[in-house]
Amino acid sequence: MKRILTSGLLIVLLGVAPLCAAEQWQQLTPQQQQALAPLASEWNSLPDRQQKNLLGVAKRYSQLSPAAQQRMQQRLIRWSMLTPAQRKAAREKYRAFSKVPVAQREAVKKMVKQPQAPSPAVPISGVPSTKASSSR
Amino acid sequence: MTTKLDPKKITRLLDQSTRQLDDNVLSALQQSRAQALQRQSAPVQVLGFTERFADSGWAHLPHPRSARQWVTICLLALVLASGANLWWQHYHEQQIQELDVSILTDELPLDLFVD
Numbered sequence: 614m615k616r617i618l619t620s621g622l623l624i625v626l627l628g629v630a631p632l633c634a635a636e637q638w639q640q641l642t643p644q645q646q647q648a649l650a651p652l653a654s655e656w657n658s659l660p661d662r663q664q665k666n667l668l669g670v671a672k673r674y675s676q677l678s679p680a681a682q683q684r685m686q687q688r689l690i691r692w693s694m695l696t697p698a699q700r701k702a703a704r705e706k707y708r709a710f711s712k713v714p715v716a717q718r719e720a721v722k723k724m725v726k727q728p729q730a731p732s733p734a735v736p737i738s739g740v741p742s743t744k745a746s747s748s749r
Numbered sequence: 750m751t752t753k754l755d756p757k758k759i760t761r762l763l764d765q766s767t768r769q770l771d772d773n774v775l776s777a778l779q780q781s782r783a784q785a786l787q788r789q790s791a792p793v794q795v796l797g798f799t800e801r802f803a804d805s806g807w808a809h810l811p812h813p814r815s816a817r818q819w820v821t822i823c824l825l826a827l828v829l830a831s832g833a834n835l836w837w838q839h840y841h842e843q844q845i846q847e848l849d850v851s852i853l854t855d856e857l858p859l860d861l862f863v864d
Contacts, residue, residue: 669846670853681854688853695863703862704845707852710862725857 636664648674648682651689659693667693 638646638656648671649656656664667689674682695703710718767775852862 666842666846666849669842670849673846673850677850677854684855685850685853688859691859691863692849692853699863700849702864703852703859704848706862707848707855710857711851722856725861 636668641668644675645671648685649689651686652693655693663693663697 638653641649641656645668646653649667652659652667659667670685674685677685692700710721713721770778852859
């Protein structure tokens with residue numbers, strides 16, 4: 614009976630174990646440190662759940678193209694600064710965007726990539742801005 | 750090399766050796782056999798489930814008879830439940846991580862998806 618109860622306790626503990634898996638920056642492998650380099654200074658203060666998620670992201674880092682690796686590192690700090698709710702909302706938006714027809718997605722990409730035209734000195738309407746008129 | 754054992758021959762040999770046993774040993778053996786048979790024929794009702802099982806058309810299924818069996822079944826259910834839970838958690842985390850990698854590496858800027 615004792616053995617049965619011990620194994621039951623072990624099972625419960627094993628089920629809970631993954632929830633308490635925090636790692637310090639120094640404990641990360643060189644590969645993980647390379648992937649998550651922008652977060653080096655704040656890594657130890659990140660919540661366990663976020664650390665675990667980022668370690669999963671870092672696992673895929675080596676499979677990315679150099680351009681994608683660069684993009685990921687540039688966005689890591691901004692991404693880690695978001696609240697869990699913001700990240701969740703962003704994931705939902707991204708998921709929804711993935712369902713948009715390819716042609717429309719490409720159009721959006723093209724639109725975003727287009728360099729913004731410099732704002733004309735005189736507005737298209739021809740009416741000078743209020744700032745310019747008040748400075749006289 | 751191996752000799753085939755005839756069941757009848759074995760029975761005969763066992764009968765012969767039983768006859769040679771000491772009376773005390775023989776009666777002790779008979780007693781314990783009777784006890785074992787008695788225990789097997791009388792179902793032990795634990796937690797009142799045995800009768801209910803029989804009444805509800807579950808009689809054809811083997812049902813637990815002792816507290817130990819109940820504990821074993823509960824533990825098995827616990828193992829299965831925590832296994833399924835762990836699997837689901839892992840699957841869900843994998844999905845999120847894949848999505849995060851896509852967001853972080855997409856050609857579209859991050860701000861497009863962040864409020």
